[in-house]
Amino acid sequence: MLEGGQIRLLDIKPINEKTSFSFTGLFLLIHTLSVISQSGITTFAKSCSINIINLTGYLNILSRLDFTRIKNKKIAIYELNNSGKIYFSNLTPAGVHGFKNSSLSPHIEAYRKSQGADMRELQFVSQMAFKMEPLELLTGNYPLYGFRKFIERKDCTDFLLYFDTLDTQFRIDNSSLGILELKSLLFEQYQIEIKNSDLSAVKLLHAKIPDVMAQHDDLNYYNVYNDLYTAAVRQNNTKDKAFYYKTAQEYLYRHLKHSAQHYDRDIGSRIAITVSKIYSSHGTDWLRACLATFFITFIFFVLFAVSLKELDLDVSGNGAKYFSGTIMPYFFEFINPLHRIDFMSRVSPPGGWTAFFDLLSRIFVSIGIFEIVRSFRKHVRS
Known part of the structure; x- marks a missing residue:
């Protein structure tokens, strides 16, 4: 157990899972702590300052790493296969230069x-x-x-001396994280980079990984946020799962869009994702889905009305009055995808293009209804 002092570099290479370390206390500063394991280890760090934490190697099922209430500016997990348990709780994003x-x-x-x-x-x-x-x-x-x-x-x-500038980083690279619990972490203050890693079993409590706004590597971040969505569903985290799903779909859309420059096999997927994005922001905004459904349906209603055989509409004052008084009352019947094609026969019989616009309207109304229901379901427990 270490309770005080200042250590520049501490490399831990455990012999077996019985290897144990404990770091505690305000007056303990470790500038760089690296755990390089090929078996297992038990490590507890509490209420101290560890500027840089590096984890790599293999942690067996008996391993446990627990970092609680520490001051930290960088966490790097790379090429780690974790079968044990790792906990990061209540970390303070800060770089401690030394003591005074x-x-x-x-x-x-x-x-x-x-x-x-x-x-x-x-x-x-x-x-x-x-x-x-x-x-x-x-x-x-x-x-x-x-x-x-x-x-x-x-x-x-x-008694603490802080760095003048703070460069906080949270990096995960080529790792299978297994049981990793992240509790009360201020991720919005970290520069986040996650690559080629499995996060599906990660547990986030009072913490949300924001959109990293990556400019490249869209497929990688689609998988990252899809894993976070899976983890949120497992925790019944209805709020964050909608955010992770939306973010994952945005990266998937960008990936398919860029890949279309080379081949166009995914045109169907791109169309579906684009439509969902327009209607409901990828199934996360039910109010937008309602407004989009009414707006798109109204456009087709106007086209449907114009296509009627004996109906002539104009943009004059009388034409607008006729449309609002005679035609518009049929709109709410039109928005029902089960309406008859001749439901406006009292005004005019169908024309040559009426069936075409009617078919398109039924398709887009059905999509809108689906997106509304889907958006509601994103915000309730499965």
């Missing part, structure tokens, strides 16, 4: 007034504060467990 010597006097006085203060620790730290630097006392191997915990509970940052 701040006065212990206010902390000693506050500790003296607190309930449950250890009098022996208090006496020791009061005496030693005049003989050594505060950092030497806090990061050294001294019996100050209660005093350190008291400072940590206040989330004190008086």
